[in-house]
Amino acid sequence: MKFEIVELLDFSGYKARIYTVILNHEPLSIFDNFVNENIPIFPEEIDDILSKIETIGHETGARKHFF
Numbered sequence: 056m057k058f059e060i061v062e063l064l065d066f067s068g069y070k071a072r073i074y075t076v077i078l079n080h081e082p083l084s085i086f087d088n089f090v091n092e093n094i095p096i097f098p099e100e101i102d103d104i105l106s107k108i109e110t111i112g113h114e115t116g117a118r119k120h121f122f
Contacts, residue, residue: 056078057078058078058079059076059077059080060074060075061074061075061076061077063075063112065109066105066108066111066112067112068109068113068114070112070115071111073112075087
């Protein structure tokens with residue numbers, strides 16, 4: 056299995072860099088697949104997750120209580 060680690064530039068910021076994985080040269084990352092599969096079913100929860108990831112990257116950094 057081949058993989059590539061890529062930075063999510065929209066979420067990465069001064070406080071933390073955010074990364075995802077692309078497997079076997081797929082067109083979408085694991086993160087993108089997760090969002091695309093779940094946003095139709097759980098739109099509010101996905102929005103909350105995306106907001107928290109953006110907060111980690113730009114405002115707070117990776118704090119223990121986020122995990």
